[in-house]
Amino acid sequence: MQTVVVEPFGDVWSVRVNDTEPQLFTRGREAESAAKKIAETLAAAGDHVELHLYLRDGQLAARFVCLPPISEEDGPLLVGGSLLARPAQKRGADVPA
Numbered sequence: 001m002q003t004v005v006v007e008p009f010g011d012v013w014s015v016r017v018n019d020t021e022p023q024l025f026t027r028g029r030e031a032e033s034a035a036k037k038i039a040e041t042l043a044a045a046g047d048h049v050e051l052h053l054y055l056r057d058g059q060l061a062a063r064f065v066c067l068p069p070i071s072e073e074d075g076p077l078l079v080g081g082s083l084l085a086r087p088a089q090k091r092g093a094d095v096p097a
Contacts, residue, residue: 002039051065064079
């Protein structure tokens with residue numbers, strides 16, 4: 001399974017896949033959009049992908065799973081969403097990277 005993470009990086013936002021060099025974006029919305037495209041591309045190639053979105057304060061804001069298409073006529077399936085209604089989870093040993 002691949003993991004795509006969007007998180008603050010100084011004054012900008014980073015998007016990284018597993019432990020690769022991050023792509024940097026000036027706006028969080030741009031980073032989130034790029035991360036979803038990366039997740040869908042990886043899933044289209046057959047990988048299962050987790051997407052984690054963090055806020056500036058380190059809180060996990062949303063978690064998605066992107067699944068590969070079932071058939072050639074289908075596209076990748078992105079499921080999940082906001083965790084903001086749940087108790088705050090900060091990035092740490094109990095929260096996957």
